[in-house]
Amino acid sequence: RDEVNIISGALDLKKKTVSEVMTKLDDVFMLSYEAVLDFTTMSEIRRNGYSRIPVYERDRSNIVGVLYVKDLVLMDPDDDTPLKTLCDFYQNTCFFTFHDTTLDVIFRQFKGGDRGHMAFIQQVIDTGEKDPFYEVIGIVTLEDVIEEIIQAE
Ligand code: ATP
Numbered sequence: 001r002d003e004v005n006i007i008s009g010a011l012d013l014k015k016k017t018v019s020e021v022m023t024k025l026d027d028v029f030m031l032s033y034e035a036v037l038d039f040t041t042m043s044e045i046r047r048n049g050y051s052r053i054p055v056y057e058r059d060r061s062n063i064v065g066v067l068y069v070k071d072l073v074l075m076d077p078d079d080d081t082p083l084k085t086l087c088d089f090y091q092n093t094c095f096f097t098f099h100d101t102t103l104d105v106i107f108r109q110f111k112g113g114d115r116g117h118m119a120f121i122q123q124v125i126d127t128g129e130k131d132p133f134y135e136v137i138g139i140v141t142l143e144d145v146i147e148e149i150i151q152a153e
């Protein structure tokens with residue numbers, strides 16, 4: 001029954017981590033901080049259909065911002081506005097979390113509202129050669145957590 005599935009989905013949130021439900025970095029639609037909001041780029045944004053687009057600089061794992069598609073409503077593709085102009089203006093903050101954060105914790109943070117509905121998942125990379133560092137390995141959104149609750153797979 002649906003109710004039973006939803007309740008067991010909710011109880012299982014404690015047992016699952018964000019890395020188990022994330023969208024892997026390679027599959028994330030992102031834009032470079034150096035991109036220009038011309039007709040080609042804006043068509044690509046429209047075609048991909050996502051509301052939140054991570055912005056990286058140089059390396060895809062180096063996230064420097066998030067573009068909200070709603071922030072494009074005043075943009076004219078003929079102006080060729082640099083994406084960095086928009087990023088610097090809105091300064092939408094990125095919310096980072098660790099790969100082993102459990103879904104009940106991230107769900108509460110998403111519901112808290114001040115951090116948005118998308119988080120970047122970080123993992124410690126320790127090759128032994130240099131100092132350990134954090135690297136972004138994927139994203140998780142409120143939708144990914146809700147899918148676990150209603151077990152929509
Ligand atoms: P909204 O429903 O608020 O318009 P959306 O459809 O852009 O948002 P979500 O509903 O948050 O995105 O997520 C739907 C799925 O798409 C999730 O699995 C999420 O991880 C994934 N996702 C969200 N943004 C991106 C992106 N920029 N690139 C790739 N996958 C994404």
Ligand code: ATP
Binds near residue numbers: 051117
């Ligand atoms: P998103 O989080 O994907 O950007 P949103 O913030 O526009 O979407 P929702 O998160 O779907 O909207 O809804 C938040 C609340 O705002 C809900 O209570 C919803 O009913 C209400 N809402 C959504 N769109 C409108 C609207 N155009 N006018 C008034 N209330 C709205």
